[in-house]
Amino acid sequence: MKVLIGVIATNKSEQLFILDNGQPVLVQANGDNLEEKFGNYPILKQHPLKINDEPMKGPGVFRFRYGPVTAGVREAGCFHLYTYGEKILRATIDISWKQREIAKAMQDKSPETALMMAERVCSNFAISHSVAFGRAVEMALDAVPSLPTKNWRTLLIESERIYNHLYVIYKLASAAAQKVLAAHVSALFEEALRLNENLTGSRYLMGINNIGRLNRMPTVTDIQKIAHGYRELAKKFTELYKHSLKNYNYLDRLHSAGTLTPAQADKLGLTGPSLRACGVMDDLNDATEHLISLPVITQKEGDALARMEVRAEEIVNSCRYLVDHLRASDSWNEAGKNDTEFAKTGGTGYVVVNSPSGALGYYVEVKESKMQRVEIFTPSYPGMHAVSHALEGLIFTDFPFVFESFGVHFADAAS
């Protein structure tokens, strides 16, 4: 399976950053029918900040602006919804309100400083950004981190996946007015953040990763307690989830909301749980060095319900994964040092990581131990395109189900 992650323009030519069977590859663009090979090539090449920006006209059609200051979508982003009344005919999404140009600001910074900036691109994906950036720099400088570092990074990405997926399900339950379910899921969301803090000292797993090493290894004494915490979290969530699946009111609201076909998802370059909910078995797990392969969860319908179901199963799988490997982690700390040697002071690196919302790619150029160029390819950018297309033809009450079910964020899309 080949997915176009990004287009990297240079002075003379263009390079395509592709995920080919789970491995990142840089290919020179030779101009041969790129739009046919990769449906999302025009989107990534032009990278519009106003997504699906084609005004719509018709009898009674007017443009309704929602944002950038709203209570429903708390982030600074703007929706321009074309409608004649109840139905959304087109949704233009303006992500420019949150643009901070962090990739540009990383230039001429040391890799360590740039890594701290990478964590702040979208802090709920902090460890995904941090690991992707760190591994890209390590590739550029020909550094191989120790086994404990690699193993812990894998576990921390799964910790991040758990709380992000709980957040999505909490927001979906709130949108569907399922207050009891929402309250219990939000309690689990808070529990997951506290487990993160117990494990790393940071609720959002920030400040723990570094270039070639971890800033600190999680302490072994608390590991058993934290593993128990994840086991209890999985047990409570499973009980809640089974209970929610009997609530036909809840299921009915999510069913057929924001349906995407596999062909549409492929054309938009969608990755992650939203793609897997369309029935496409992707190979993103191969992009991260896993200790064992996690099962790839898919559904078929491609609607908000399917996206929720994929996330629900991934929460349980990730919890089990953490429980098993946290208990074995005391042997890692003895296995290797937490230091890496850098063979070079410059080079090019490119890495893709399986973030909670899909493929997160970094392309870096390092020169004399300073960042020369950084390109960030986030899953929320194609995700916002998917939201825009999925909203067409739906009524306004379906808006939160579609937007929340994709798990996208303006901070991530507008990096």
Next chain:
Amino acid sequence: MSQWWPLYGLKKKLTERKEYTSSVKLRLNTTGVFKRSLFVYIIDVGSSNALNFEISALEAPQYNIHRFGIFLTDSPRHADVLLILGHPVKKMIDPLRETILQLPKPFYTITIDDNPHQPDSVDYPELPNHIAALTGVPSPSQILGLLLDIAKTKRKES
């Protein structure tokens, strides 16, 4: 396992019973006006999203902010406090100013700057009744402690 949602979780005691304190020094004197209830409107002017997640975590049953009379409101017109999340980006300065104009008096503004060293950034505009300025990503406990200080409400469960 109970099949009826209203009974589900009745035996689970999720709400914490603890004192919420804040180390933030208030810049202004407070009044007892908000002792019974405090309505908070959230605006994101450029945060990295961790703060948005912390506000969502604040709504979790562990904190149960409603027992203190603290509510998040959907409109600045109904707000007593404007909670400004993130270091501002240039484009959000005007929407921030417009939002402040909607707040009825009396009101306070609080800023939480999660990235003070954000490159190419702008400063906050002049903020009226700016009662507290936090940096970093404070936990929900710290945010709740601050709101309780402003509301002059008892810290423990009332």
